[in-house]
Amino acid sequence: MELDRRRALAAAGLVGAAAALAARPAAAAPVTVPHPGAYPPGRPGRDYIPVVTPNGVTLPFKIKDGVKVFHLVAQEVDHEFAPGLKALCWGYNGRCHGPTIEAVEGDRIRIYVTNKLPTATSIHWHGLILPAGMDGVAGLSHPPIPAGETWVYEFPLVQHGTHMYHSHHDEMTQIALGLAGLFIIHPRKPFRRVDRDFALLFSEWRVRPGARRPDPNEMTDFNVFSVNGKAFPGVEHMVVGQGQRVRIRLANISPMDHHPIHIHGHTVTVTATDGGPLPPSAQWPEVTVLTPVGSTRDLEFVADNPGDWAVHCHMTHHTMNQMGHEIPNMIGVDGSRFEARTRDLTPEYMVMGQHGMAEMAEMNMPPPANSIPMRGMPGPAGYIGMGGMFTVLKVRPGLTSYGDPGWWKHPPRTQAWRASPDELAADGVEV
């Protein structure tokens, strides 16, 4: 069968794909891609269960003579990262990041790219095995797409996995401004069915308070951290039924940081990279999945631990929103009057609280113009002091819809409590 497949790919003119697939670990799950065209284009619901892109959408397509036809429009987008923080970004089809492309192994796809940016661009189909002239590296694969023009990419999909698309022309600038999206290729015959399938694209930005545009020159001091283009509390929660098998596809298009994504309440198994599925023998368990720049990681788990669970980057500055890292260390110092005076002079100025950052939310201190509060949102047990690359996984028994089920109601004695004098005495705890 594998041999048939390689012959079929060769017949389809994609001579490299067969061998590239042959380079996969021997123990990998068998791949069953037919000759591109031998099957009708894969249809959502029938051939695959679409992914859920929180805060996002899936790019629609038409079918013309057996080919799936997509249309991406690169353009400036007036984007809101979170309530209170907007910036002029670049994206696709009015969104930043762009819509998720979904297709099926064995599909032939044609993607029209209209460039409505003020400068040239191109699109690289990250991780895809395709003809060299479709690879999107401007100047190497093909000329950059001039402003105002519409170009065509067309190729068969000879693999499945979690991939991305992004500009590969002046990418330092164009990726930093938002020209990226997810590209999911479903297997023709699902080899591992899941009940819920989420796709999260992470990135990082420098948006100076008061500035209208992200700064693409920033190399280290990022201050906005996003999941599918949104910063918490702007990020939608993920709702799953207790006992469901869940996949979360992590993709990192950040300019510079490898993000360690931490999942609370469950151990997960890493099952794939953008190079394809890991053979079961090579899969490894994690609670924090390092997702390097320009990489994807699929993780799976059974969501059998009910409750509200944090999912976030573990780098502590990446779960904060814009904060001005220039703020002086005020631990132990009362700086409240100092700040008010200084901010008259420089709107980015902000001091931390006398005992940390939490006070700033508690005191309801107004943030500078066009910026978001330091972090957070009201939660079921007080203020949730997190921002940026943070969201909540809600695991519930007896779900009838994936709408917001509200906060988790803790069964008795399963939530940390204030110790009573009797308890302290019984256990001999001196406080």
Place this chain on the structure above:
Amino acid sequence: MELDRRRALAAAGLVGAAAALAARPAAAAPVTVPHPGAYPPGRPGRDYIPVVTPNGVTLPFKIKDGVKVFHLVAQEVDHEFAPGLKALCWGYNGRCHGPTIEAVEGDRIRIYVTNKLPTATSIHWHGLILPAGMDGVAGLSHPPIPAGETWVYEFPLVQHGTHMYHSHHDEMTQIALGLAGLFIIHPRKPFRRVDRDFALLFSEWRVRPGARRPDPNEMTDFNVFSVNGKAFPGVEHMVVGQGQRVRIRLANISPMDHHPIHIHGHTVTVTATDGGPLPPSAQWPEVTVLTPVGSTRDLEFVADNPGDWAVHCHMTHHTMNQMGHEIPNMIGVDGSRFEARTRDLTPEYMVMGQHGMAEMAEMNMPPPANSIPMRGMPGPAGYIGMGGMFTVLKVRPGLTSYGDPGWWKHPPRTQAWRASPDELAADGVEV
């Protein structure tokens, strides 16, 4: 058996744990956790061999009605990173980082947390499968613990592995100040016995020379790098007998950097993450183990190569102590008089030597107040020019204790030597 276990966990009210464990790779070593409570609380020496936490201690416990009772006190700590460098940090029970918690799979534990900090806090039990209300994310799992109060966390341990505990309230501030520690859960029936079992918790700090407190706002320019809260030469060495099987548990609670920990003289096998043990088929060999932020890695090896071996982060700035990255590049320049004058004006100012940093130690140049020398300590063959995340693994035959065996005595012709004229001539080497 696995089915029994899942049923038992469900009966214990920890409905999620069974399924989470089921999500582990199929090839993983079988887990044998009984119904929590079915076994008596695990005892050190009998049910497990305690880990060694260099420079640290294990948190004591009492047993009350079959429950292990611990008590953590969050408080300010006057902490010494290395001789000559102190800072006001935050920690637990007078230590920074806090004491190591050790327990056994199947134990039920109750942890009292007394908050003696000037602000609210909470504790997240990193990597543990537990009820959502015990997860420690302030505002989401439960309210933050107010200053002055004592709260209770209680849950069964349904897994084993190398984990951590740390603040999850204003964590950017509170982790940066030191609120973290190791949490080791031993397997009920050890599936892989080792002779020596070390646990190292890595972090990074910004302590400005002259400042009393670490700066929690620092995002990139850290200048103190610690192993169990200590910077070399303050870090204890690890002593093992030749031929012993050794495990080193690496845990990274650094705010921002993924540390590549390099082990000299041996190849090691990565055997576990904080998600649990890797199945043998998925284990991989390393000499440098990347330990991402918010992650743990267990590595194992047979210490059969005697001698003194460096173990350190391979990021070159992480094996230096405070140095002021503002110092100008003086390679090829004689800057000695310049420095003395400048330091009158700014105590953080320091120039590097004309040919590098090594001269600074050699010249015995006094460091600024409240700072440590650039690096190092006297060694068996001159000055060991290292600081920060660096320690020494001493492998010795015929050990009778784990006290300091002194430096290694090299057998003849096993130590690099100065070439003699005869040798150069015999080998035809032109110098």
Place this chain on the structure above:
Amino acid sequence: MELDRRRALAAAGLVGAAAALAARPAAAAPVTVPHPGAYPPGRPGRDYIPVVTPNGVTLPFKIKDGVKVFHLVAQEVDHEFAPGLKALCWGYNGRCHGPTIEAVEGDRIRIYVTNKLPTATSIHWHGLILPAGMDGVAGLSHPPIPAGETWVYEFPLVQHGTHMYHSHHDEMTQIALGLAGLFIIHPRKPFRRVDRDFALLFSEWRVRPGARRPDPNEMTDFNVFSVNGKAFPGVEHMVVGQGQRVRIRLANISPMDHHPIHIHGHTVTVTATDGGPLPPSAQWPEVTVLTPVGSTRDLEFVADNPGDWAVHCHMTHHTMNQMGHEIPNMIGVDGSRFEARTRDLTPEYMVMGQHGMAEMAEMNMPPPANSIPMRGMPGPAGYIGMGGMFTVLKVRPGLTSYGDPGWWKHPPRTQAWRASPDELAADGVEV
């Protein structure tokens, strides 16, 4: 056989090696190292196929009484990173980075190290299992090698793999200035033959425009990114025949950054680290291989997809050359006159284009003295706007030599094209 080997190693006085190897995953490919000396020294062409080090050379050796004798000379090197950018670096034998050492498992080697630097140095043989006194950690393993002296390292090679050598004396300075090279140990009996075997050593530097030397104190703001000491467009391309099995050995001696190396057009398999070969069961697929600081990764694939394929670090600032991260964000602003005036005052000053960085190349704007253009080189389809850690893999059918085959000629309909009005109409695409 494994037992015999351990006995042989013990007999050779390298008591630790046997056990270290025993610590490898059980499923690893069997190792067949004989007693060092039992075989004649391995010869290129007969016992192994030498690696290709683009832009580099292999260090020559002599054989004396069955021992391979090498000679490294540490010295200052007037190094060119790319046309237009030179700096006074430190290296070996007139090269920066140094020449690649190649040898064979079971060889006994003797390496003379002559120190022509103005300060002491040492060499650590990164990842090698050897006697403690040969490990090169100055002050711990042996004294630093004083300026002007020649010292001897001698030991058997009891393993195979992709390793490095680098200074371990004042390494923050000495590695940043270039004292490093590749160390490849071929297996005595190749267990996995490849047709093409490339070795790439990555690093990062801070070379201020106008400065004569790299700045070793830089911790975050690197601005030159190198492959074997060269920055694109100074990096040689890699030429392979279509259908060949290719290995690329990635090694990272960067001071601070873990580089995610992205390979276009193929999926690859990670087959080894500097800890040795991964057992087949543990190998995993990638299109982006994270290579941590102080680590190596071997990847393999069948190059069956013809064309010109980018191979590069995916961190967007690492495929740019010196650019001054201080440049202000000019997206949407016409800054051309501003720049010319400012550069009179400060030669490092540069503004980005109104719509990004690509314009700077297009406008052919002259870079400051002793610096390289922002990025890039002319390509087959316009300007290739990349610099730093970037190169091109050229896969070609019917190769008769590995000389430059020129740019790929795309078969019809395999290169993105401008959409015609008819195509837009037929597919109903509104632009």
